[in-house]
Amino acid sequence: MVNFVLVAGVWLGSWAWDEVVPELRAAGHGAHAVTLSGLAERQGMAAGQQTHVQDIVDEVERLGLRDVVLVGHSYAGIPVGQAAERIGDRLARVVFVDSNVAADGESFLDGWPDGRAMVEGSISENDGFWAPRPASDYAGQDLDAEQVARIVTGSTPHPGATLTEPAVLARPLGELPATYVKCLLDGPEPSPAVAELLTGERWRLVEMDTGHWPMFSRPRELARILLTEAGS
Template sequence: MANFVLVPGAWLGAWAWDEVAEALRAEGHRAYQVTLSGLAERADADNMGQAQHVADVVSAIEDNDLYDVVLAGHSYSGIPVGQAAALIGDRLRRVVYVDSNVATDGKSFIDGWSEEGRAWVEGQLKETGGFWPPLTAEDYVGQDLSDDAIAVILERGTPHPGPSISEPAQLTRPLADLPTTYLKCLMDGAQPSSDVQELLKSPSWELAELPTGHWPMFSQPAALTKFFLGVAG
């Protein structure tokens, strides 16, 4: 039995993992869904920065006294998940990145963007009082999502706190040293980003692929569950 700790990406709360978490529990595992500060039911949190998101993940593990942890981060949350994984010591079984970003010490989520892209998102943060607005329906086209799934994401998604994407990551261990599986969702690009490709050179890292879009917990929950069960061994 593994303890799955599932962290959603930008704009999403713990609810995004409902179907996958239920399926994992049905197979005899435990699944803990994390909502990061500033999102969903935690939208009114006082602290919404990058370090707080790391603390949210660590707290979910330590407060529940979890070991044999399969710690999974989707999209944005790969950045706090990687930092948290480095902090939990022998509680960790494996890190899983679900088509996600990865942390670089001293760099923020938006530091890796082009100058034009960074200016765009910083402009959005100024216009909205420090929040990154959710995507629109058009942004989900071509990602293997049903109309119903898109409607749910649009209805339940919340603005993402700006400090979490502009504050730098702080790594206490190299990500390459941690047992890791990176899941690439092929409809969101055939190859992982260059920083992920570099990390995949580590013997501690492995690559898996899924022929779906960037939100597999909505588009292919059964396939994603099967992948997680394989990771858990």
Template sequence: MSTFLLVHGAWHSGRAWERVVPLLASAGHRVFAPTLTGYGETVHLAGPEVGLDTHVDDVVGLILAEDLRDVVLVGHSYAGLVISSVANEVPDRIAELVYLDAMVPEDGETAVDVMPVTQSLIDAALSSESGWRVPPMPEFPPPAGLFGVTDPADVAWVRSMLSDQPVRCLQQPVHLDNPATTAIPRTHIHCTGGPARVEGMERRPVPPTQPNGTPSRVWEIDTGHDCMVTKPAELAELLLKLG
């Protein structure tokens, strides 16, 4: 039995994994899919003080409270930043880091360093009436859709879980200065079925060698960004190779 900890991306909630969790659990694994502070059922906690560090604390707190070990830690999109800093905090608890169509940072980097277009979201939030709210990305015509989701029923479901992102999440740096993190294996899963990425949103190339010195592992799913919604079985199948 493995332990999977699935961390959702910006604007989403733990509900995003509802189609994946039972597939992993039915294979005999333990699965956690928490909602980070300020989203979904915790949206009332959102505010200008909530940031990347808050979300790192959410995940580290869950790992310690449940005494989780040998965790396959999956981060989707923005949560690539989250899982990186989590691994820095508790490297002895993490068996594998999975970057699911995610931001892959270096030590000290923010979301802007990884994906420069993020700066425009920060500027808009700081100049808005609230001064901190980053609204979800809009729905685009197919094949882009809403985070790569185009089926009308699925679009409505995804939209029902979306909430604003606190701008501080995009401003705080990742911490990856613990040498023990370099030993943790990494897997990258790329969603390749969406439209070509716009300037500033390009995915960083995965280097041929992981930080631990082994060859990099990159898998692909032919679908849009929210693959846990559009291709849950295919995603679960890949994750089960790690479990």
């Protein structure tokens, strides 16, 4: 038995994994979805990037989990990558789902220069938060109208400091046992940073023919991939 700890990207809470968690538990494993500070039911809590790292570490330690597979989607790949090295021998594997990856001393926005001005503008206009996207921005991502409505209705503003503060890594991310899940409708190739990590012996690539939110568009397929990568 392994313990999956699942963290969704910007604007989303633990609810984003509602169709994935039952699949993992039905296979006999633990599955624990985390809501990061400042989001969903934890709105109003002050949060920087290191707060989000600690949220993940605290969940692992609070539940006394071992054989942990950390799963980070989108933005959450950055705090998940940092948390992975901090939980030590509790870690079994990291799975990055179409995610950003942490680089020591760099922020989320440093890794997304094309979107920096747009995000900073939203943070400035929304009292320090990145406002959620409208339904039209989810077109072409293998999502039906009901799935888009779930995402849009459930999304909450994302704490801006988590996007602008730098990551802190004690050792290279390539030393972690990791899988990168590339969602092809969000771009056919991994980012240069991810491509470099995939050249290492401890990282491997899995592709999904879907968009950037596979926990909504293809939850069963994503669950099967997670189980395979965990060695089930």
